[in-house]
Amino acid sequence: HPVDALIRRLPKTELHLHIEGTLEPELMFALAKRNGVALPYADVDALRAAYDFSDLQSFLDLYYAGADVLRTRQDFYDLTWAYLERAQADGIVHTEIFFDPQTHTGRGIPFDVAFGGIRQALDDARSRLGISSRLILSFLRHLSEEDGLATLEVALPHLAGIDGFGLDSSERGHPPSKFQRLFARCRSLGLPCVAHAGEEGPPAYVWEALDLLQVVRIDHGVRSLEDLGLVQRLAEARVPLTVCPLSNVRLKVCPQLAMHPLRQMLQAGLLATVNSDDPAYFGGYLQENFLACRAALDLSADEVVRLVRNGFEAAWLPAAEQARWL
Ligand code: ES4
Numbered sequence: 001h002p003v004d005a006l007i008r009r010l011p012k013t014e015l016h017l018h019i020e021g022t023l024e025p026e027l028m029f030a031l032a033k034r035n036g037v038a039l040p041y042a043d044v045d046a047l048r049a050a051y052d053f054s055d056l057q058s059f060l061d062l063y064y065a066g067a068d069v070l071r072t073r074q075d076f077y078d079l080t081w082a083y084l085e086r087a088q089a090d091g092i093v094h095t096e097i098f099f100d101p102q103t104h105t106g107r108g109i110p111f112d113v114a115f116g117g118i119r120q121a122l123d124d125a126r127s128r129l130g131i132s133s134r135l136i137l138s139f140l141r142h143l144s145e146e147d148g149l150a151t152l153e154v155a156l157p158h159l160a161g162i163d164g165f166g167l168d169s170s171e172r173g174h175p176p177s178k179f180q181r182l183f184a185r186c187r188s189l190g191l192p193c194v195a196h197a198g199e200e201g202p203p204a205y206v207w208e209a210l211d212l213l214q215v216v217r218i219d220h221g222v223r224s225l226e227d228l229g230l231v232q233r234l235a236e237a238r239v240p241l242t243v244c245p246l247s248n249v250r251l252k253v254c255p256q257l258a259m260h261p262l263r264q265m266l267q268a269g270l271l272a273t274v275n276s277d278d279p280a281y282f283g284g285y286l287q288e289n290f291l292a293c294r295a296a297l298d299l300s301a302d303e304v305v306r307l308v309r310n311g312f313e314a315a316w317l318p319a320a321e322q323a324r325w326l
C-alpha cells in the first residue's frame with residue numbers, strides 16, 4: 001500500500017515506551033542463563049504462548065516476573081541497546097523512554113545498576129546510531145507515595161541523567177491524587193512530569209493528572225473521549241496524548257484495532273501520537289503500530305503525517321531541533 005511506504009520512510013519519534021517492556025523472550029532466556037535464574041517456561045515458544053492477556057493487571061504480573069532476569073548493569077545495557085537498534089531499523093530518530101526503578105530496587109537491584117546501564121546505552125545511541133533520547137523515571141502507582149518519595153531521594157545524585165518523571169502500573173484504584181506530594185517534589189526539581197491516565201481508568205483520572213499532578217503529557221488517555229469537557233481542555237491546551245494502539249488491543253482496552261479511537265482523537269483536535277508501549281509483549285514495535293493502524297483504520301497519508309508530526313511537536317526537544325523535523 002502506498003501509505004505504508006510513507007510510514008517506512010518518515011523519520012519518527014517514540015514517546016511512550018517502557019524499556020522493561022522491550023525484553024524479548026530470546027533475551028529473557030539468554031539473561032536467565034547468564035544469571036542462573038530459573039524461568040517457569042520450557043522455551044521461548046511456551047513463554048510467548050503465555051502472552052494472552054485479559055487486562056492490564058494480567059500483563060503486569062508477567063512483565064514484573066520477566067524483569068527478574070535483569071540483574072547487572074550489562075543486562076540493562078544489553079536490553080536498552082537491543083531496543084535502540086530496533087528503533088533505528090524502524091526509522092525512530094528520537095525516543096523518550098520510561099524505566100521503573102522500583103521494579104528493580106524492590107528485588108535488591110541497586111538504582112544505579114539499572115539506571116547506569118540504561119543511561120550508557122542511550123548516550124552511546126546518540127553517537128553510534130544518531131538517535132537522541134530522553135529518560136523518564138516512572139513511579140509505580142500500586143506502591144505507596146512514601147515508596148515513590150524514597151525512590152526519588154535515591155535518584156537525586158543521578159538527576160543530571162534524568163529528563164522527567166512518570167506514573168505507571170495498575171491504574172484502577174490508584175488515582176493520580178494519591179501522588180500529589182511526590183509530583184510537587186518532582187516539579188520543584190524543574191523537570192517535566194507525565195502520567196498514565198485514561199487507559200483502564202476513568203476520565204476523572206486524566207483530569208486529576210492535569211490539575212493535581214500538572215503533567216505536560218498524558219500517556220494513553222484514550223478514555224478521555226468519554227468526557228467532552230475533557231476533550232476540549234486537552235485540545236485547547238494542546239496536551240499530547242501518547243497512544244499505544246497494539247497495547248490497547250492486547251490489554252482489551254479496545255476490542256479490536258478496527259474499533260480503535262485513534263482517528264476520532266485526531267478529528268476531535270487532540271494531539272495524539274502513536275507509540276509501542278511494551279513491544280516485546282504486545283506484538284509490534286513502532287512501525288508495526290503504524291502499519292497495523294493504517295490497515296485496520298485505512299489511515300490516509302495526511303493522517304499518518306499528522307500523527308508523525310504530532311510526535312515531534314509533543315517531544316521534549318529544543319525548539320530549534322523541533323523546527324528542523326517539522
Ligand atoms: C504499562 Cl501498558 C502499561 N500500563 C501501565 N503501566 C505499565 N507499565 C508497563 N506497561
Ligand code: ZN
Pocket residue numbers: 016018168196219277
Ligand atoms: Zn505505558
